[in-house]
Every structure is written in structure tokens, then in C-alpha cells.
Amino acid sequence: MEPLRVVVIDDEANTCTFLKAVFEAEGHGCHTFLRAEEAEQYVANNQVDLVMVDMYLGALNGIDLLQRLRALRPNAYPIIMTANVSVETAARALSEGAVDYVSKPLTAEQMRAIAARADGFRLQQRQPVVPDIPEPSDSAIIGRSPKMLEVYKAIGRVAASNVSVLITGASGTGKELVARAIHQHSKRKDGPFTPVNCGSFTETLLESELFGHEKGAFTGAASAHLGLVEASDGGTLFLDEITETTLSFQVKLLRVIQEQQVRRVGSNKYTPIDVRMLAASNRDMGSLLKQNQFREDLYYRLAVVRIDLPPLEERRDDIPLLVRHFLRRFNEKNGLGVTIDPAAVHLLQQMRWPGNVRELENTVNRLAIFAPTGEITLPDVEAETQRTPEGEEAAVLVAAAPDRLMELERQHILEILKQTGGNRSEAARRLGIERKTLYRKALRLGIDLQATGDK
Template structure:
């Protein structure tokens, strides 16, 4: 059965308008396209769409400007934001403005069509209450533009206007506390305290006293009544880090506090009402701990209302150089010498497996900012700073290998060229390199031409023509299941 509904697609890239428009028309939707804010405004009146899909960067301004006013006039309209500015800031701005969905570029076409279907089937989600405007977006602690981080950004944006419990999952060093800080500092409790507590860093016998407070004389050394972390976080956010290391007896009392919203100090008899948002984090496999009777299942369900899974750095390698330069810039802002990365150093950073994740990368950049005498950080410097077993002595960066291959190819072809002076070496080289590059790129994105074109930095129409010229079939370049 064909879908029904009117869709307005706004993007200054004609290829995106054509591809998205055709995909939606095949679903049965009525579609019109625009390339600017001015054209968008005119079609909103004359076409009266049910869903607006709009880019952020448009020729005549910011595509997010005016969205709130549009929704005031047309509260039934669902808005889907597209953006190549894949930052947490953009995701939050889109949510604040009342967008139904935010999709980073390069986006998956199937995901976009599903978002349109959801928007039309939801009866409208954009008129729900959004977070207050004017949130402090500068200096956000999270950095990354990989698809995995985009999903993290979207989830954060969706939980800012509510107080649901959140469980942040990820390996040590992935930035779980940064996620908690971002949710607090951007959410509706940002004017109240953010109180972190690390369960793994506190002796088992003192965890309850730290969390719930204690009365004078409750135990040796308790010389005065002391408020616990729950009371200290009153009205704000309590971050329970390494929750998987919490003793079972403390878990039982924590569950009781979460259910009742009241805290009783150790050695006390009166309860104190507390109003805090709970964000927990762990690098442990909690379902496995539940199986082993080391973690309460009911507490797990209480904490895991909204899970946020942080990827390991090796799973978001496209963010490594962005993060490294971010840490070097921050080090310079803190008074350390300003450093930059050489191309071979950048390739080596991408090749390393980062067992310590983002924290390891941050520490390495800070160390090199202090200790390296040169302004440029090279691969040789990194070899001396990273574990030897992780960086083979004969390692050659991919850029070096490609350069060597091109150099040898050119020497051979130039030798031939002495007897064949009319050869076009430039086109000959492209005919060798481009098909391989296109094949590998398309295979990495399961044949998705929009994502491949984004990774290659070329227009999709150009990619399509190149594939035809080289006789490549994108349907045959999908990764085998």
C-alpha cells in the first residue's frame, strides 16, 4: 500500500534533492524541493507539506533559524534536520527548535525514509515541550563526528528535557563522565549541583556513608553529621560512576532510595526527601553480573531506562585525528607550547588500537606538548611514546606506502614514455587508482552511494558517472554478511 503525505525537501545540493525526492516519491509521497530559505518559505505556504526535511547550511542563512516560528504557525508539521555539521551542538539545537529528528550527513537513505514514516505516523512529536532556548553550548566536552558519536549526540539531545535515569556504558577511558556532565550542563537541572561518586574508589564499608550521609557517632571517626552525595546533589544530578563495582548490600539500599525518593543517614532515623537525576556508568557487563548474583536485576532495570553506549576509540577511528588536534589546541590554551601533527604521525595515530581509549590519546597529546622540542609531532616521536609491541619497527604509514607505489609506477611509466611521448600519465594513474578507491569505499558502506560520495568528498552524480565509466556495479560491492 502506497504511503501518503506531502514532503518538502530543502537542500542546496541538487543531487540530494533528486535522490531523496525520488526515494520518497517511490514510497508514494508527494514531494517538492527547494534550495534556499526563501524558496522554503514560499513552498511552506503554497505546498503545505506534512513533513519538512531541511539542511542547516543554506545559501541564504541558517536552516534552523525560523524553525520555531514555523512550528508556532504549523504545529502539526514534523521537521527533520539534515546537517554536515555533525556536532553535539547541532543535534541539541535541532532538538531545541522542535525538530522531530536530526540526521547527520552523510545519512542513510533508508534511515531517512523511516524517519519520514515515523513522523507521519506519530501524529506529531515536534510540539512536545523542548528544552529551554539559550543553553550554554560553548566548550562542550564531547568531540567526534563518527556515526557512532552521532547516535550518542541524538540520544543526549532527546533526554535533556526529562529526568529519566540514564545508564552510560563503555570501556574505561571512553568519556562516560563527560556524557554525564554534558547531560547535566545542557539540561534543565544545570543551575543545580553535579555530584560524581566513583564506586570503585571508595572502601566497601564506607560507600553507604558516602552516598547517604551519616550521623555523629555512627562509626569511629564520625565526629559530626555529614550530608551524603544524595543530599549534596539536591535538585541536580548524581553521577554513580563504576556502578558495577557497588557491593550488593549497598545496591539494596540504593534501590530503596530510588523507589522512595527518601534518604536516611547511616546511624539516623529520620528520612530526608531528595530530588536528583540519576546517571550511572559502568565498563562492566551488568547482565553477566546479574547472572552471577553480583548485581540486582531490579536495580539494573531502575537505572537502565535510557542506555547510552559509548564506542571504543578503535571503533571510531575517523575521530582520532580530530580528538588529537583538539587536545593539542586545549594544551596550547592552557599555556603549553602549541604543536601540530605531521601527516605520518596522523597515519600512525589512526593505525594504533588505543586500549586506553580517549583518555590514553589525551594523555599522549599532553605529554608530547610538554616534552617534544619541535613544533611538529612526527611518527618517530610517537614510536618512542607508544608501546613498542603496538608499533612495529617496520611500520609504514598508508600514505608512505601509497607514495612509494606511485613513485615506482611513475618511474616505470616515464621509462616507457620516452618511446611513447603522447601518453597521458595523469589519466593512466587515475584509471589504476580510482577503481580501487571506489570499490573499497563502497564496500565499507555496504554499497550506499550517498555515504560513499561523502567519504570521497565528491558529488554523488560524479561518483555514479565514474562507476559507469569503470564498469563497477555498486550492488556487487556490498560487504558479505
């Protein structure tokens, strides 16, 4: 390891002396300070790789000092030290800028581990940024799987025209992202893009939201109101959760689309509109149409082109790309350099994702928040597979990695053996497997059938 340039700030001279001695014995450079002002001055003028600040510096708050030092040297690995370890202090330190949190007194061994983490952090900061490839923006659609290529092609084909598009797909598959992409790539891109969640309004409210109303059109309509359709003139209206609307609303919407004009509630005047309609649904259109819960005529108006977004589990190859994308975004937002172990990415790729890309995004953010050492590791992800709320045990089982599945199976068999007092025939029966299958499984899972009693 290249020597680290360490700065320690602690109002106890003993701590300073000890840390300096150990770091120097390990070949690092170490400057210690009993007072904040001198430390700040030093850090302003010198490169630093690791900053260790005591949480309570007499009257001074160590976290505040650490934040100031980080502003001066964003590449230094920031650690808060404290003799009073608690969840509260840890949470505060980590949420307010420390990347690492350690308890005092430190041993030489702990300090070597800290140095290794700081070294890893330093290496990350030095990773060259590839200059030619622009960083994907917030609205970028990530994925190179064949199914996503089909989606891109569809977006490309429809964007330039004015046709209505119905975007379908399970929750969290990226429907809104696709709608935005269509707008972005259309001639209307400088006009407004207006998403409306049709599911969150009653019929009357939705009507007045979309079409507007005149003053006094209904009780509570104290003033005239411009509807979102008119407000989106020259742009795109995105009707999300379109299947949550009533049949009578669907008739009214159909008329607006057909006639390209809108009439505010309580008015007899029609205003011509120039709005492109995009709609989305996460329901099964086919069965809604069959059960007459969605009007066929509106369906054909909206679904001139239909884009179906595949569930994430049908494009697992994209998961590593998505994970890196979300992690990069997290790091940018928080000024951190959290990395992820390839083994952890691999496990994320195997898991079940009923909430699709949105769930993956939330999981990556959560993992990153709880990775104070700056790396998301395999055990972190394994813990995540068990975090699911109660009652979703079955889902967790499938979500689990092969190793974890084996462990669960092992525990299950042991439990049944316990219940049957070690009776193997009975255990096999309860497990729904043959006796010799039980033997084979026991061997593979390292279960000692002898030890569980011979009956």
C-alpha cells in the same frame, strides 16, 4: 623566507659577532646584546621573531631573562644556547619557557636550520583563527563519526527528562564526559553535578558518603555528615563504577531511588530528595547480571535509558579531530604553538588504543611536551609506538604502523634465519609458513637469503 628579526643575548662578544654576521649574510636583521637590561629595553620596543639567549650570562640566569622576554613578545621563537649541554640543562630550559635548545658553538648550517624553525613558528602564529566557530570548551565532546552521532542523539533525547541513565563503555571512552553533558543540557544545569567513584569506597564508607550519617552513628562518626545525595539536591549524582558496589549496598540504593528519600546512617528521619541519578560502568553488564553480581531490579531502575560508548577503535575517523582538539588545549594551557604533521596524525589513526580517548589524550600531551621544535613529526609517533612498557610486546606489534610492522617482521625472520644457521626449510617451519612463502616474504622485505647461508 621573509627576513627574520633576531635578537641575540650573550656575554661573549665573539658569539654575538659571529651570529650577527651569519644572520645578516642570510638576509635577516640581527641585534646583539651583551647585557640583559639593554636587551629587555630593545625587545619591549621592537617586534622580534627569534630570541636567542645564552644560558649563563655571567652572574645572570639566561632562562629567567628568556621568560621575561617571552612575556614581552610571546610570538617570538625562544631559544636557549649553551656550551654545557646536558639533560638537566635541556630539561630545565625547555620546561621553563624555551621552545628550542641548542649547543654552542653554532655552525652557519645550524643557524640556517634555526632560522627555518623560527620561520615555521612565525607562520603558525599568523594562522587566522576562524571567528565564527567557537572553540570547544573543556567539556566538549568531540567526534563526528556515526557512532558518536548516535550518542549525541541519545544525550539529546534524555537530557531534558529526569530519567536515570546507565552509561557503559570501556575505560577512557568518555563516560563521565557524557554524564556531564546530560547534566549540562538538563533543567538541573544550575544545580550541582556530583561524581562519586563507587569503586573507591568500602560499603560502610560509601553508605555514609552518599546517605550521610548522624553524630555517633558508628565508631569515628564524631559529627553529623551530610551525604552526597542530599548535597546534590536539585542537581545530578553521577555514580561512577556502579558495578563495584556490594549487593547489599545495591538494595539500599534501590530503595533510595524508588522512594525518593534518604535516611542518614544512624537516623530514623527520612529526607525527601530531588536528585537525578546517572550511573556508569566499564564492565559487561550482561554477564554481571547473569552471575548475580549485580541486582537486576537496580539495573532496570538505573538503565531506564542506556548509552553505550564505542571503543575508540570503532570510531577512528574521529581520531584526527580529537588529536587537534587535545593539541589546541595543550597549546592554550602552555602558551605554545605546537603543530602536528599530517603523517603523524595518520599514524595515530592506525594505532591500537586499548585505553581509548584518555590514552590518546595522554599520548598527544606527551608528544607535544617532547616536540621542542614545535612540530610533532612521524618519527615522534613511531617512537611512541615502541614506548609501551615491557610485556606488552604483542600489543605494540598491532599498534605499529604498516611500515613498522614490515620492519618487525623482517627482524623476526632474520633472527630465525640466524637461529637456524640459514637453513631455509627449518626457518620456514619455525615460522609456520611454507618455504615458497618465505622466499616471497624475503623478496618483499629485502632479505638476502643467499647472504644468510645456503643450506
